Amino acid sequence: MRAYDYAMSFERLGQWISERARSPTLRHPRATSLSMLDGAVAAVVAGPVSMASEEWVCPLLGVDPDAFNHDTEEFSAIAATLMRHNAISETLSTRPESFEPLFVRSPDGEVDPQPWCMGFYAVMKLRLLVWSRLLSPNGTEHLMLRPILVHCIDDAGRPLLPRTRTTMTAELRVVNFGEQVRNRLYGRAYSQFCQSA
Numbered sequence: 001m002r003a004y005d006y007a008m009s010f011e012r013l014g015q016w017i018s019e020r021a022r023s024p025t026l027r028h029p030r031a032t033s034l035s036m037l038d039g040a041v042a043a044v045v046a047g048p049v050s051m052a053s054e055e056w057v058c059p060l061l062g063v064d065p066d067a068f069n070h071d072t073e074e075f076s077a078i079a080a081t082l083m084r085h086n087a088i089s090e091t092l093s094t095r096p097e098s099f100e101p102l103f104v105r106s107p108d109g110e111v112d113p114q115p116w117c118m119g120f121y122a123v124m125k126l127r128l129l130v131w132s133r134l135l136s137p138n139g140t141e142h143l144m145l146r147p148i149l150v151h152c153i154d155d156a157g158r159p160l161l162p163r164t165r166t167t168m169t170a171e172l173r174v175v176n177f178g179e180q181v182r183n184r185l186y187g188r189a190y191s192q193f194c195q196s197a
Contacts, residue, residue, distance in 0.1 A: 007079035029062035039119030
């Protein structure tokens with residue numbers, strides 16, 4: 001059987017994550033919404049290091065690695081998450097111009113990028129040492145990550161980046177982050193190609 005034979009729908013995955021996040025007995029997922037999960041998966045796809053599925057799926061969904069081995073609702077959520085990973089990876093590698101982050105939108109159309117950005121940051125924290133080389137204020141990558149980080153808070157609830165004129169400009173660019181993720185992905189793929197040649 002293939003993953004999509006077991007996977008719950010993406011909408012059901014959102015409900016499952018929400019229910020698990022509110023559970024008084026189950027381990028809580030780090031991704032508490034579909035938007036947050038989408039940002040996390042985008043970070044896995046476009047990030048500077050390959051990660052084993054268990055390394056990022058388990059904390060994001062709040063499941064144990066053993067859940068990969070059993071035909072349960074947890075496995076169905078894992079399969080749906082891996083399908084989302086494959087879809088984002090496929091989009092970024094074949095139709096990058098069509099990539100759109102799954103931002104939360106209010107009924108009047110207002111965009112809230114914070115959940116998506118916090119999902120992206122959740123994956124960065126899993127391998128912060130590797131990501132840290134992209135955070136140098138003098139590097140191009142820092143400029144690409146800034147629109148994400150300006151919407152993130154640390155574990156104590158403080159903003160990761162102070163609000164300045166630069167960060168407010170970065171906030172305006174976050175809605176166009178799809179292009180930045182595409183550029184990051186292609187930059188990494190090109191660099192890997194050059195190293196293997």
